[in-house]
Amino acid sequence: MENSVTRKEFLLKTSKAAVGATAIAGLSSLITTASTKANAKVTPWPWPYTQLDPEAVRIQAHYLYWNDKDCCSGTFGGITSALVTALGDPWTNLPLEIMLYGRGGGNAWGVLCGCLNGAAALISLVTTKAQSGPLISELWGWYTQAELPTDQGNQVAINGQYLVHNYDQELLQNISGSPLCHASVTEWCIAANKKVSDMERKERCARITGDVAVKTVEILNAFFAGTFTSTYTDPATVTACLSCHGSAVFNNVMTKMNCEPCHGNPHGASSVAEIGGSAASFKLSQNYPNPFNPSTKIQFSLPQTEKVKLEIYDIQGNLVKSLVDYDLYQAGNYEVMWDGKDNHGRQVSSGIYFAKMHAGKFAQTKKMNLVK
Numbered sequence: 232m233e234n235s236v237t238r239k240e241f242l243l244k245t246s247k248a249a250v251g252a253t254a255i256a257g258l259s260s261l262i263t264t265a266s267t268k269a270n271a272k273v274t275p276w277p278w279p280y281t282q283l284d285p286e287a288v289r290i291q292a293h294y295l296y297w298n299d300k301d302c303c304s305g306t307f308g309g310i311t312s313a314l315v316t317a318l319g320d321p322w323t324n325l326p327l328e329i330m331l332y333g334r335g336g337g338n339a340w341g342v343l344c345g346c347l348n349g350a351a352a353l354i355s356l357v358t359t360k361a362q363s364g365p366l367i368s369e370l371w372g373w374y375t376q377a378e379l380p381t382d383q384g385n386q387v388a389i390n391g392q393y394l395v396h397n398y399d400q401e402l403l404q405n406i407s408g409s410p411l412c413h414a415s416v417t418e419w420c421i422a423a424n425k426k427v428s429d430m431e432r433k434e435r436c437a438r439i440t441g442d443v444a445v446k447t448v449e450i451l452n453a454f455f456a457g458t459f460t461s462t463y464t465d466p467a468t469v470t471a472c473l474s475c476h477g478s479a480v481f482n483n484v485m486t487k488m489n490c491e492p493c494h495g496n497p498h499g500a501s502s503v504a505e506i507g508g509s510a511a512s513f514k515l516s517q518n519y520p521n522p523f524n525p526s527t528k529i530q531f532s533l534p535q536t537e538k539v540k541l542e543i544y545d546i547q548g549n550l551v552k553s554l555v556d557y558d559l560y561q562a563g564n565y566e567v568m569w570d571g572k573d574n575h576g577r578q579v580s581s582g583i584y585f586a587k588m589h590a591g592k593f594a595q596t597k598k599m600n601l602v603k
């Protein structure tokens with residue numbers, strides 16, 4: 232704790248610096264003034280919360296989105312505005328613009344959905360660290376599984392009840408399965424056949440700003456009324472993957488995000504089986520069936536223990552799928568199934584593909600034909 236500086240020490244140091252620079256006497260009176268000013272309005276954390284009307288917060292969050300505050304300051308400010316009205320200090324002195332950086336998933340990096348970021352910041356302001364975890368997971372988990380914008384988010388538009396009327400019709404709903412802005416926005420754009428710059432996409436995010444603010448207020452209202460119970464549970468795949476990669480075993484993965492949209496199941500359908508018999512030489516056999524649809528099997532042989540890489544490339548030479556990724560195999564014959572999916576779990580299109588095997592200095596390629 233050597234580096235930690237108490238508020239008093241900090242004030243002393245900064246005051247001394249100021250004194251040194253201007254060479255003015257009266258050090259003690261300066262310190263007193265500085266301390267008094269800083270201490271005058273300190274509200275201990277967590278800050279006060281009071282029961283809020285979720286639907287009023289929705290309208291305000293949607294309004295803020297369209298008034299240059301975007302998604303992250305939208306959820307955050309939608310709620311703090313209501314707290315300013317209900318409680319005044321300390322909320323009065325907190326600029327909602329503090330959360331502007333979170334727009335577009337963090338300065339348009341598409342990482343964490345800004346609505347979720349702003350809402351979680353608010354939760355962290357009004358609850359202790361231990362309390363905030365389950366509340367944030369409830370909110371973020373809900374978001375990954377909800378049809379967004381919600382029915383109510385659409386209905387408020389159809390009823391003409393938002394304060395900003397850029398687009399008051401129903402919007403396509405989708406479940407993104409992810410807290411990532413990038414996944415949520417992109418999947419919606421594709422499903423709705425819209426561009427990121429389209430009015431409808433922006434209105435979608437404005438409605439989701441309202442939806443997330445509402446959900447946050449519902450969670451906090453319940454929490455402070457003593458009626459909150461968490462309902463979100465990790466998807467089965469996350470639990471399964473973390474049974475090895477999580478803290479109990481390898482301890483090399485820390486996420487609650489569903490692994491499969493990004494990784495597929497690297498140990499699943501394409502796992503390698505030993506098929507018996509002795510192997511006289513290195514060999515990559517022709518896949519069978521070939522042509523194939525949708526899956527095919529590839530056999531390889533190793534006369535000695537070797538690190539093996541077996542990958543599928545498309546005709547442009549792009550890596551499509553890693554079937555064996557530099558894993559160590561003993562001498563023998565092996566078979567691996569390729570299910571016609573790429574590393575992202577997407578079914579690939581018809582065409583010529585190449586299976587490339589490397590084992591030590593050995594390399595061989597086979598041409599395969601996927602016909603649909």
Ligand code: HEC
Pocket residue numbers: 468471472473474475476490491494495496497498556
């Ligand atoms: C039975 C234990 C186990 C389970 C369950 C498991 N893994 Fe693994 N995983 C491993 C082992 C062992 C490795 C290799 C470790 C190494 O290379 O450091 C590995 C490696 C990986 C790798 C990196 C290398 C590669 O082969 O692509 C990824 C990515 C991965 N696992 C993702 C997942 C996902 C996603 C799930 C759930 C669908 C999952 N794992 C479930 C044991 C497991």
Ligand code: HEC
Pocket residue numbers: 411469472473476483484486487488489490491492493494
């Ligand atoms: C949003 C996409 C995403 C999600 C969700 C995700 N990962 Fe990853 N993961 C990555 C990226 C990107 C890397 C680094 C690049 C790489 O090696 O693939 C990575 C790396 C890894 C690695 C090391 C890879 C290697 O080659 O050694 C493992 C193991 C892994 N992730 C397991 C998991 C597990 C288990 C889950 C679910 C609990 C998960 N990941 C969720 C994107 C994701």
